[in-house]
Amino acid sequence: MTLTQRIKNAGLWQTLQIIVQATVQFGYVAIMARLLTKADFGLMALASGFIGFGTIFSEGGMGASLIQRQNITQKHINAALQGSLIIGFVIFIILFFSAHYIAKFFGQPPLESIIKIVGLNVILGSVNSISIGLLQKNFKFKLTSNITILATIIGYALGVLLAFLNFGVWSLVAATMTISFLSSVTMFYFAPIKLSMKFHFKEWKELISFGFGIILLKINNYLSDQGLNLVLGKIFSPAQLGVFERTYTVKTIPSSYIGNVLDTIMFPAMSEIQDEHERLFHTYQYSLGIVNSILMPVAVFLIFFSKEIVLILFGNKWLEAILPLQIMFVVLPFSSSGRMADSVIRAKGLIYKNVIRKFLYVIVLFIAVSFGAYYNGLIGAAIGVTFSHLFNYLITLVLVKKIFNKKASEIFFLPILSGLRLSVLVLFFALLFSFFLRQFAFNAIIFFVVNTLIIGLTICFIGWKKPTILGVYLHDLLVILFPKLKKRNF
8 A cells, every 4th residue: 555545544534533523522512511610620621731741751752753763673662661651650659649739739629639540641641652653653543543532432421421410520530531541451452562571771762862852842732731721720710720721622622633633644654755855845735735725714714603612612601711712713723734844843853953943932822821811811811822823833834944945935825825715715605694694593503503504515515616716735635535526527
């Protein structure tokens, strides 16, 4: 099977995964927001912040190292698992005995028990990262997608059940732990590793040279995500933090799913062709064009219908989340575009340049969000997030330009033209159809669903009759995914 065929196959399964996951997650968020308090989400956000930091070190970048390295042996695999497990157990013990003092610092006694239980994710993550790395290196995306979907459905179903039974924040804990446990055990079953009693230091040293860069990069990612909750936890009340965390999560869902899918597929693919300069560049440019062609019109749509999204997902008690959500949706396409740059930079082995770039972004993020939150609450924090993401995107493009030595038009302008054209179309139809539909007394759900269907079907019809309106990137993608379309307008 050629690389293009493997990418196509992986893309189909990853697309199925994000459709199912996004559907399930939106439903989960909508139900849990009505059953739990804002403070429950705030407590979980704080706990996740500490656990996420520990998981960075337990995974140790070993999974990514196995993917990036072109030649690996069984000793490399053993060394990766051994190192991850040792670090995982050490970090879990530290978290377990620090939980009391963390809870005391934030003035939230329930936080102690939550951290002690969710802390087990550090150990589970150390095993899971190696198994996933091996499966993705061999392009077994059908298997990883099915496992992830099944674990997510079971975990969220249990969380909802416990929320109905009034378990409060523990329903969130149960959902998180169930997903982690099922995913880790099942991944390990299909990618078994015979743990050697002898520690392969030489092979571990070879992996950690790249893996340490991944650790530094993940620390920056953690600080820009979970770490931000810890900072805001001292500025906001638990209820305010809960609103910010839910808003930030909703903003992240589209970009993270699509960005993660492309990154998951393209990183192994780009690693395979890392020495073929021109081929690597065109692969990157194509991926970036796909991201912008999808997410730019999606961002316009979500900004326009943010009120309906908040009402559907959270209910009337979360109306203060509307404007912050609209502000953060602005950078939706740029967040995922940055993921494509991450993929190509890691594939080239230039991990430490990426670390510096990410470090600069985190500094700007913390300053901008803290300043905004202090002076203008949730809206100020949202503006800080948006400004920081734009800054990150720009410096990422500069780094990619240096790697490929291409014109700014090839790096930046060409991949966004199709997305801009589709965005204008979406905005036009959103204004047109919502104007007529507002004449009827529809509730938020019906109004949103009807608009979504009408706009979506209209865009599909136009694209079917005149494929060029979709732009070269979506045009080519549809031809690859659905070859029979060549017989029609393509």
